[in-house]
Amino acid sequence: MTPRRVHRPFRQAIAAILLLLALPGYANAVTSVEELVRQGMEAERRLDPSTALPLFLAADAAKPRDAVILQKISRQYSDQSFLLSDPEEKRRLAETALSYAEKAYAVDPTNAEVVLSIAICHGNLGLYGDTEAKVRHSRQIHQFAEEALRLNPDYDWAHHVLGRWHYEVAKLGMTRRFLVQLFFGGLPKASLAEAVRHLERAATLAPDAVGHQVELAFVYRSSGRIADARTAFTRGLALPEREVHDALSKRRAAEALAALPAAPAR
Numbered sequence: 001m002t003p004r005r006v007h008r009p010f011r012q013a014i015a016a017i018l019l020l021l022a023l024p025g026y027a028n029a030v031t032s033v034e035e036l037v038r039q040g041m042e043a044e045r046r047l048d049p050s051t052a053l054p055l056f057l058a059a060d061a062a063k064p065r066d067a068v069i070l071q072k073i074s075r076q077y078s079d080q081s082f083l084l085s086d087p088e089e090k091r092r093l094a095e096t097a098l099s100y101a102e103k104a105y106a107v108d109p110t111n112a113e114v115v116l117s118i119a120i121c122h123g124n125l126g127l128y129g130d131t132e133a134k135v136r137h138s139r140q141i142h143q144f145a146e147e148a149l150r151l152n153p154d155y156d157w158a159h160h161v162l163g164r165w166h167y168e169v170a171k172l173g174m175t176r177r178f179l180v181q182l183f184f185g186g187l188p189k190a191s192l193a194e195a196v197r198h199l200e201r202a203a204t205l206a207p208d209a210v211g212h213q214v215e216l217a218f219v220y221r222s223s224g225r226i227a228d229a230r231t232a233f234t235r236g237l238a239l240p241e242r243e244v245h246d247a248l249s250k251r252r253a254a255e256a257l258a259a260l261p262a263a264p265a266r
Contacts, residue, residue, distance in 0.1 A: 033063045040072060047244050049079040067108035074100035074117050078124060079244040087128070094124040112152035119144035119161050135187065141165050142188050156205035160212055163198030166190040167219050195219045203232075210239045210246040214253045226260060233257040 036059040043052035053076035059069050077097035081090045098121035104114045119141045126137035142165050148158040169190035199216040206212055213236030220229035233253045241247055 033059045033066075033069075036062070037069065037072070040076075044072070044076070044079075045242075047079075047241070049076040049083070049244060052076050053080070065103075065107050067104045067111055067114050070100050070104035070107065071111070071114045071117050074098070074104060074121065078117075078121060081124060082245050082248065091125070091128045094121060094128075097121045098125065110151060112148040112155050112158065115144050115151060116148035116155065116158050116161060119148065123161065123164075138165070138169065138187055154205055156202045156209065156212065159198040159202035159205065160209075160215065163195045163202060163219065164215055166195035166198065167192065167215070167222070170195060171222065192219060192223050196223060208239055208242075210236050210241060210249050211243060212236075213239065214249040217253065218256065221256065221260070227263070230257065230260055230263065233260075 036055050040052045040055035040059065043049070043055065053073065056069055056072045056076060060066070060073060063069065074097045077093045077100065081093040081097070084090050084093070098118065101114070101117035101121050104111075105118055108114055122137040122140040122144070126134050126141070129137075141161065145158055145161040145165060148155055149162065152158065167190075169187055170192050196216070196219050199212060199219055202209070203212040203216050213232050217229045217232030217236060220226075220232055233256060236253050237250055237257070239246075241250070
């Protein structure tokens with residue numbers, strides 16, 4: 001008989017429990033939550049979600065219903081999905097990430113980072129499913145990104161997510177948007193101008209974020225601003241990688257930059 005496959009989220013939960021049991025003075029494990037979170041944050045900064053996740057899961061086991069810890073768990077599952085190639089496993093991780101983001105939101109709906117996590121998870125899940133599912137996820141992205149921005153108008157990643165949302169929806173074109181309206185109830189209005197506005201704001205708030213520069217460059221390119229696109233692509237490629245998805249962003253940027261028309265001679 002073929003042994004049943006143990007899914008990654010279950011294996012990681014078991015690892016977290018074993019880690020917690022191994023802590024000195026398990027009876028006083030709650031006092032170790034701060035250290036677990038500190039180590040988890042260090043692993044996150046090293047772009048190592050596989051190490052960070054069991055630490056945050058152990059912290060959650062010792063201190064349940066902490067919104068920050070739950071959001072961190074959600075992020076590790078989400079980040080891990082970028083490192084895998086199996087679509088089904090990526091989808092499962094994205095679903096698990098969303099479940100933890102929703103748990104965090106239930107504890108603290110006033111935390112902008114927690115709120116935006118839900119938008120990001122719906123963005124990841126929007127890569128799967130039929131058109132109706134994609135439309136449903138798109139509405140959730142817009143709703144929670146707007147909510148995060150209301151909570152913190154200077155949250156660069158909320159501007160980033162909204163900018164990308166406007167870009168992707170604006171790219172649909174009139175015919176496809178009409179069909180979405182006809183069959184699935186439509187989407188909020190989107191425009192390249194709003195995409196530029198939000199991504200420029202994100203890049204101003206955090207000029208060292210690879211993702212802000214790269215996505216802004218794509219919007220500039222779609223808007224016909226080729227020189228600005230070239231500048232933003234170049235800036236993004238020159239920045240250090242600080243997010244798990246930065247390597248992918250740089251690959252996309254390098255390919256797009258190479259395909260741009262040559263700069264006019266001076």
